[in-house]
Amino acid sequence: MTEQPTVPVEQAAEAHARHIIAGDRAAVHQDCAAQVLQEPPDLYAQLGALTFARYAVLGHVRIGSQHVFKIRYFGTLTMTLHHRFGAVDGQWLLLESERV
C-alpha cells in the first residue's frame, strides 16, 4: 500500500503555485513526479517564460485518492491550470498539469 503523505494536499498545491510565481524552476521540478504530463506538452516551458504576480486557488476536487486543483495565475498573461496531485512514496507529487 502506498504510504500516505503527512502534509495536507492543499499545502502541496499552494507550494507549487508559489514556486511557479517565484519562477523557481528547481523547486517546480521537485514538486513533480518523474513523468509529469503536460497539456500543452511544453506548458512548463511556457510558464517559465512568463511572469506572474499572484495566484488564486479556485477549485479542488477529488478523483479516487488523487486531487485536482484549479489555480489561476495572474500576470502579464492570466492563465488557469488544472494541477493533479497524487501520493507517491509518502509525498504529494504533481502528476499532471493542464491549461484550461
Place this chain on the structure above:
Amino acid sequence: MQKFLQKEQLAREEHIMYIPSDKIFQIRTEQGLPPMALPTTDADFIQNRMHGICVGEIEAMEGAGRTVCDFEEVPWEFTLDMARQVWDESRHTEIYERLLRHVQSKIGEYPESRILWHCACAEDPAARVAGVNRGLEGLACDVFAQLIQLAKKLGDPIIERAVDFVLADEITHVRMGSIWMRKLTEDDPARRQMALDFQHHIDELFNFRGGRQEGPADQVSISISREARKMAGFTDEEIDRLVQAASASVAY
C-alpha cells in the same frame, strides 16, 4: 436571447470544476479503480454519487429550461410541461444540495463531467425529450432506485425518503417524455426513428462503458431498475434491449 447553446457554453461558478468523463475514467483507471465509483471500491461512494446526481439535476434543470427557450413552433402544452420540469429539477437540486451536506460533502468537491448537459443539446424537440426525458431520466430511475436500496442498507431514512420523493417526479418526467415524443412525431415515422436513435445513443453513453448493468445495488456502479423503469412506462422489450446493450458495453 441566444438559442441552442453549444455544449461548451454552460456557465458555472469557478469552484465547480469541469473535467470530461473520459478524463475522469482515465484518472481512476490509472489508480487501479473501476471507471465509475463502486460501493465496494470507493469509501466515498455515497458522497461521490450524491455529487454526480446533484450536478446532474442542475444540468437537467438547464436542459429543460433551454427546451422552453429553444423551441417556439411546438404546442403550448409542451412548453408548459417543460417549464413544470424546470420547477421540479430546481427542487431536486435543492434536495440534493442538502443531501450532500447531510453526507458531509458539498458542491464542488468532485468534478462535473457535464455528460447530461450534452444530451440536452439535440436540435429537434422530439429528440430532446427522447434524450433528456427518456434517456437521462431513465438513468435517474436506475440511479435513484439503487440509492434508495443502499440507504435502506445503511439505515439512513433521510436519504431513503428524500430520494424516493425525487424518484416519483422522475417517473412522471419519463412518462411525459414518452407522450411528447410520440405526439411530436405523429405521422412522421422517420422523425420518430431519429428521436429513438438519439435516445439509444444517449442510453449507450449512460452505460458508462459497462458501469450500468443488472446486478445487486451494492455490487455494481449503476444497477438497472426494472421496477422503476416499468413504473415510468418503459416496456419489457425496451428494458431487455437496454440490458442487452449494457452487457455489450461491458465487452466493449
